[in-house]
Amino acid sequence: xxxxxxxxxxxxxxxxxxxxxxxxxxxxxxxxxxxxxxxxxxxxxxxxxxxxxxxxxxxxxxxxxxxxxxxxxxxxxxxxxxxxxxxxxxxxxxxxxxxxxxxxxxxxxxxxxxxxxxxxxxxxxxxxxxxxxxxxxxxxxxxxxxxxxxxxxxxxxxxxxxxxxxxxxxxxxxxxxxxxxxxxxxxxxxxxxxxxxxxxxxxxxxxxxxxxxxxxxxxxxxxxxxxxxxxxxxxxxxxxxxxxxxxxxxxxxxxxxxxxxxxxxxxx
Amino acid sequence: xxxxxxxxxxxxxxxxxxxxxxxxxxxxxxxxxxxxxxxxxxxxxxxxxxxxxxxxxxxxxxxxxxxxxxxxxxxxxxxxxxxxxxxxxxxxxxxxxxxxxxxxxxxxxxxxxxxxxxxxxxxxxxxxxxxxxxxxxxxxxxxxxxxxxxxxxxxxxxxxxxxxxxxxxxxxxxxxxxxxxxxxxxxxxxxxxxxxxxxxxxxxxxxxxxxxxxxxxxxxxxxxxxxxxxxxxxxxxxxxxxxxxxxxxxxxxxxxxxxxxxxxxxxxxxxxxxxxxxxxxxxxxxxxxxxxxxxxx
Numbered sequence: 001x002x003x004x005x006x007x008x009x010x011x012x013x014x015x016x017x018x019x020x021x022x023x024x025x026x027x028x029x030x031x032x033x034x035x036x037x038x039x040x041x042x043x044x045x046x047x048x049x050x051x052x053x054x055x056x057x058x059x060x061x062x063x064x065x066x067x068x069x070x071x072x073x074x075x076x077x078x079x080x081x082x083x084x085x086x087x088x089x090x091x092x093x094x095x096x097x098x099x100x101x102x103x104x105x106x107x108x109x110x111x112x113x114x115x116x117x118x119x120x121x122x123x124x125x126x127x128x129x130x131x132x133x134x135x136x137x138x139x140x141x142x143x144x145x146x147x148x149x150x151x152x153x154x155x156x157x158x159x160x161x162x163x164x165x166x167x168x169x170x171x172x173x174x175x176x177x178x179x180x181x182x183x184x185x186x187x188x189x190x191x192x193x194x195x196x197x198x199x200x201x202x203x204x205x206x207x208x209x210x211x212x213x214x215x216x217x218x219x220x221x222x223x224x225x226x227x228x229x230x231x232x233x234x235x236x237x238x239x240x241x242x243x244x245x246x247x248x249x250x251x252x253x254x255x256x257x258x259x260x261x262x263x264x265x266x267x268x
Numbered sequence: 269x270x271x272x273x274x275x276x277x278x279x280x281x282x283x284x285x286x287x288x289x290x291x292x293x294x295x296x297x298x299x300x301x302x303x304x305x306x307x308x309x310x311x312x313x314x315x316x317x318x319x320x321x322x323x324x325x326x327x328x329x330x331x332x333x334x335x336x337x338x339x340x341x342x343x344x345x346x347x348x349x350x351x352x353x354x355x356x357x358x359x360x361x362x363x364x365x366x367x368x369x370x371x372x373x374x375x376x377x378x379x380x381x382x383x384x385x386x387x388x389x390x391x392x393x394x395x396x397x398x399x400x401x402x403x404x405x406x407x408x409x410x411x412x413x414x415x416x417x418x419x420x421x422x423x424x425x426x427x428x429x430x431x432x433x434x435x436x437x438x439x440x441x442x443x444x445x446x447x448x449x450x451x452x453x454x455x456x457x458x459x460x461x462x463x464x465x466x467x468x469x470x471x472x473x474x475x476x477x478x479x480x481x482x483x484x485x486x487x488x489x490x491x492x493x494x495x496x497x498x499x500x501x502x503x504x505x506x507x508x509x510x511x512x513x514x515x516x517x518x519x520x521x522x523x524x525x526x527x528x529x530x531x532x533x534x535x536x537x538x539x540x541x542x543x544x545x546x547x548x549x550x551x552x553x554x555x556x557x558x559x560x561x562x563x564x565x
Contacts, residue, residue, distance in 0.1 A: 069456060074381060101458020111449040115471045125457035128467050174453065181457055 019085045019102075019184040019215050020045055021066060026080035028061050028070055035061045037239045039080070043185070043232070048207060048216040050230030050247065052223055054262070058239040059219045060108075063187050066217060067103040068096040084185070101125075104183030108190040110170035112162035112177075118145075119158040121173055125181035140180055148176035149206055168199025175206065185215040193221065204229050223263055227251050235259045320543055324536030332537055336505055340528050347534060349505045351541075353420065353514035354489060356507060357499060360424035361431055361488050366481055368428065369435025370470075373477075376436070377443035378465055389440075392433040403429040404494030412498055420506075420513035423499030427488040434484040442476030443469060479557040486549040490542055492517040516542050 021043040028036035036058045043049040043066075051059045064070040066082055068089060081088045089099045112121045123141035126132055132140075145151040150172040154165070162173055171191060178186065188207070192200040207229050210216055220226050226233050226247065233250040235242045235258075243250060243259045254260045261267055331346045338345025372392065376385055395403075407426040412418055446469050454464040470477070495501075495515045501522060502514040516538050523535035 067456065069452060072452065072455060097458055097460050099458075100456050105456035107449060107453060107456075109449055111447070111453040113450060113453070113468055113472070115468075115474070124454070125459065128454075128457075128459050128463055177453075177457065183458075 020083075021103075021185060021215060021217065022081075022083040022086075023062075023066070024081040024083065026062070026065060026078070026082065028058075028065055028079075029075075029077040030061075030073060031075040035239050036065070039236075039239075039241050041234050041241065041244055043215050043217045045215050046211055046213070047231040048211050048218055048229050049232040049234065050226035051217065051219045051234045051236060052221070052226050052262075053236035053242075054267070055221065057236045059221075059236055060189055061239075062236070063105075063189050063217055063219045066185075066187055067100050067105055069100070069105065071096070101129075101181055102183055103185040103187060104178035104181065105187040106171070106175050106178050106189065106191045108193055110167060110174050110194070112165070112170050112173050114161070114163050116162055117159045118154050118162050118165070118173060121162040122176045122180055124177055129181070141176075144176040144180035145173075147179050147209075148172045149202060149209075150176055166199075168195050168202060171195060171199070171203065172206070175203075179210075183214070185217070186210060188216065188218045190219050190221065192225065200225070223251075235262065237262075317543065320536060320539045324533065324538075324540040327533040327537030328540065332534070337503055337534075340526075340531070343530070347514070347516070347519050347538060349502050350514045350516045350519040350538065352505060352507060353499065353502060353518075354516045356420045356509060356513055357423040357427060357495065357515055358485060358489050360421065360509065361427035362481070362485060364424060364428040365431035365435055365484060365488075369432040369480070369484070370439055370477060372432065372436040373439035373443055374465060374470075376440045378461075378469070389437075392436050395429065395433040396437065398430075399493075400430055400491050401493035401497070404497035407494065408497040415510075417510070418498060418500035418512040420499055420509045420511065423495045423513060423515070424509075426494035426498045427491060430491065430494065431484040431488045434487060435480050438480030438483060439473070439477050442473045442480065445476070446472045475556045475559060479553040482549045482553040482556075486546045486553070489549075490517055490546055492521050496521070 023039055023041045026036055026039040027034070039058075039062055041049070041051075041062075051062060053059050061070060065078055066089075070076050070078055078090065080090075082090060084099070084103070088094070089103075113124060116124060119138070119141055120127065122144050123137045126140055127137055142151065145154065150169060153169060154173075162170065165173060171194075175191070191207075192203045195203065204225065207216060207218065211231075218226070218230060230247045232245070233247040234244045235250060235254075235256075237258060243254055243256045245255075250259060251263055254263065331344055333346060333351060334348050335344065335346035336349055337347060372388060376389060379385075380388065404426050407422055407429065411422040411425055415422065450468055450472060451464055454468045455461070459467075492515075495518050499515060499518070500512040501518045502512050506513055520535045520538040520542070523531040523538070526532075
């Protein structure tokens with residue numbers, strides 16, 4: 001399966017580089033509703049790109065277009081391009097399953113698989129893809145749990161159901177599950193919005209660590225969160241990009257009046 | 269000012285006690301009425317169980333479950349061929365209707381959109397309310413006539429016609445209760461859709477699907493008319509799926525119509541066994557179903 005990248009780089013080099021995402025003239029619909037209009041953005045390797053904006057502005061739709069999850073909604077449609085290191089993931093010969101394996105995703109509500117233990121949840125992607133032995137699976141799952149900062153808390157109860165963990169732990173379990181399949185890009189759709197401040201802080205620290213290896217795209221409705229963790233920020237309104245630039249610039253001297261109004265809390 | 273207010277309060281207080289008293293009375297009256305209705309609804313079941321037990325218990329002994337029928341007028345004997353026949357027919361019906369019903373449910377809940385899906389749903393709905401004797405007559409014309417013989421197989425096909433829509437509709441409901449986030453979470457790991465359904469969605473719905481199957485089995489086990497037209501009945505023990513077979517409800521029907529008193533008792537005995545099996549299946553299904561609902565939400 002070499003639909004996205006045919007080049008056989010050294011794996012270590014690839015991991016260190018991460019992948020570049022470039023969205024070009026993207027439009028998305030839910031039935032007749034035009035949810036995204038001519039969106040352009042870039043997510044650079046080894047950096048965090050935050051998408052902010054008021055509810056219903058299309059943040060989640062945009063991030064779900066980057067790993068082709070948008071088309072899972074009945075009646076949903078997309079036009080335009082999303083380039084993954086230069087290759088269009090909407091190309092006719094691209095398998096969405098392969099896209100999703102290489103571009104991982106963490107959702108707003110933690111969604112561990114209720115029939116699986118903590119360890120099986122972490123290993124789920126690899127295990128169900130098949131082809132790996134028990135000990136390899138366990139090693140990869142352990143590594144993923146460590147990276148997600150959950151290992152110390154769960155190492156003595158790996159066989160308990162994943163749903164028994166607290167909300168914040170469940171979300172980190174979902175991050176571990178996404179990391180275990182070794183994606184190259186990590187999409188996070190409001191990963192901390194359902195969590196308490198302490199758990200939110202842990203997730204933010206985690207995002208900070210992850211960007212040393214991954215391209216991270218983060219949707220958040222919390223502007224302070226974007227200011228704290230993002231290198232780049234995209235501000236959206238009514239399905240359109242208002243402004244895109246370095247986070248510092250967006251938050252200190254935005255070009256657009258609407259961006260300034262939003263980040264100073266005048267609406268939204 | 270305060271004078272008026274005080275008067276008003278007193279008036280209001282007096283009226284409200286009067287209102288409260290009549291309300292309390294009405295409340296008690298209607299609560300009592302509802303209790304009575306609830307009790308009335310339970311009465312027939314209690315009466316059925318009690319009556320079947322006193323008429324049939326005398327027939328239940330080890331011979332009843334292990335022997336073939338004795339010659340009319342002779343003491344002893346049993347209806348082992350009915351139990352074996354029911355097991356054979358219902359067992360084959362499960363083997364046919366579970367894959368059919370579950371696959372139809374997966375199609376309806378995971379893939380089905382547009383005309384074909386509403387068509388399948390409509391057909392299942394119609395079949396659910398089809399009189400069972402019609403299913404029997406249909407399978408008689410289709411299978412019995414073509415094979416030239418009544419058989420356990422034909423009986424199980426007739427039951428399949430009745431059972432798969434029950435399984436399909438109930439399983440579809442339970443699959444729809446599986447949160448969409450779980451499907452998305454699994455798809456986002458780069459798993460193909462069929463694997464997501466097989467390894468995540470169906471296990472999550474697990475005991476709910478089992479409940480659906482048990483309800484269908486409870487229904488199929490008690491059917492008489494379609495079995496009569498397809499498996500015919502049998503006085504001797506037979507395990508050949510291609511030969512006529514007996515079934516417990518069929519035996520109850522047959523013996524209830526004979527003038528032989530010892531056979532009447534056997535019919536009541538068969539009724540006890542059927543009733544017990546259906547109650548056990550339904551209660552287990554209910555308990556598992558409740559547990560499932562707790563898990564999915």
